[in-house]
Amino acid sequence: MIILGIETSCDETAASVVKDGRIILSNIISSSAKIFEEYGGVVPEIASRKHVEYILPVIDRAIKEAGIKREDIDAIAVTYGPGLIGALLVGVTAAKALAASLNIPLIPVNHLKGHIAANYLTHKELKPPFVCLLISGGHTNILDIQGYDDIKILGGTRDDAVGEVYDKVGRVMGLVYPGGPKIDKLAKEGNPEAISFPRTKFRDNVFDFSFSGLKTAVINYIHSKEQKNEDYSKEDVAASFQKAVTDVLVDNVFETKSKKIVVAGGVAANKGLREALNKRAAKENTEVFYPDIHLCTDNAAMIASAAYYINKEDFDINADASPDM
Numbered sequence: 001m002i003i004l005g006i007e008t009s010c011d012e013t014a015a016s017v018v019k020d021g022r023i024i025l026s027n028i029i030s031s032s033a034k035i036f037e038e039y040g041g042v043v044p045e046i047a048s049r050k051h052v053e054y055i056l057p058v059i060d061r062a063i064k065e066a067g068i069k070r071e072d073i074d075a076i077a078v079t080y081g082p083g084l085i086g087a088l089l090v091g092v093t094a095a096k097a098l099a100a101s102l103n104i105p106l107i108p109v110n111h112l113k114g115h116i117a118a119n120y121l122t123h124k125e126l127k128p129p130f131v132c133l134l135i136s137g138g139h140t141n142i143l144d145i146q147g148y149d150d151i152k153i154l155g156g157t158r159d160d161a162v163g164e165v166y167d168k169v170g171r172v173m174g175l176v177y178p179g180g181p182k183i184d185k186l187a188k189e190g191n192p193e194a195i196s197f198p199r200t201k202f203r204d205n206v207f208d209f210s211f212s213g214l215k216t217a218v219i220n221y222i223h224s225k226e227q228k229n230e231d232y233s234k235e236d237v238a239a240s241f242q243k244a245v246t247d248v249l250v251d252n253v254f255e256t257k258s259k260k261i262v263v264a265g266g267v268a269a270n271k272g273l274r275e276a277l278n279k280r281a282a283k284e285n286t287e288v289f290y291p292d293i294h295l296c297t298d299n300a301a302m303i304a305s306a307a308y309y310i311n312k313e314d315f316d317i318n319a320d321a322s323p324d325m
């Protein structure tokens with residue numbers, strides 16, 4: 001089964017052709033992230049306009065690079081949410097038009113299910129059940145994945161998402177958007193024990209997270225140094241912040257006692273987190289899976305893969321900024 005996936009939930013315009021949910025025939029991503037560097041974050045209106053500009057050429061290229069003809073496509077998959085509503089609408093509209101013109105099914109995909117499916121593209125034998133640590137720019141959850149489309153939320157952040165905190169801390173440190181990958185790099189050169197930043201744990205749900213206290217502590221540390229005109233080591237701040245984040249993520253996901261943990265979302269690319277999880281996993285005899293680095297952040301291959309397993313067509317879908325899982 002050949003599925004064309006379309007993804008436009010944030011600042012990546014993406015299209016991809018995937019065979020049988022596991023084999024990537026093409027994976028085209030046109031990112032407008034560079035444009036947002038000077039704004040320090042995504043500007044929704046500009047993101048929507050860029051999607052309008054890129055969507056058709058990106059779809060055409062995905063079909064061409066896959067070496068197929070439009071008539072070979074069996075279904076169209078599209079992200080309908082969560083995401084920026086104007087951005088989502090561009091992808092949904094293009095997907096509807098294409099599915100109607102080819103007279104083939106349209107499969108709406110929840111973006112978060114897409115992030116999980118990035119692992120199916122990387123690990124051909126991987127299948128549920130497993131526990132998923134979903135960490136992206138907008139979400140932070142621990143999920144119990146009983147079946148491909150049978151997902152229970154065990155816990156989540158009560159305030160900021162991990163990626164969001166990385167990007168905010170990055171901005172205060174003067175790093176270009178998105179700050180996540182830059183902090184990850186700086187952290188390698190710093191001392192993770194240099195500064196003691198807070199870790200939050202909830203007694204009423206050990207799978208829940210809170211990162212706003214940590215975010216405020218890091219920002220206060222930097223501001224107070226700047227006010228006193230004192231130098232500080234960006235590497236040490238990055239390493240200490242990253243250690244506080246990874247301690248909490250690792251600790252909470254291992255509370256599930258699952259022997260099979262799958263990591264998903266943009267922050268799954270984080271090197272420090274991978275090291276920390278692998279170390280703990282070795283001690284506790286647990287398997288941990290990550291997507292290939294290039295499949296961690298937003299792409300359409302993961303959407304096409306998720307669609308293969310969801311396989312519920314619905315031509316009447318609408319873009320939805322914050323749908324349920």
Ligand code: KG4
Binds near residue numbers: 139
């Ligand atoms: O999943 P994603 O592409 O978009 C959303 O669905 O939100 O995730 C983007 C987020 C950004 O916040 C970015 O800073 C973060 O993932 N990110 C990282 C790393 N690579 C991307 N955060 C920490 N370390 C990284 N290496």
Ligand code: ZN
Binds near residue numbers: 115136137266
């Ligand atoms: Zn995403």
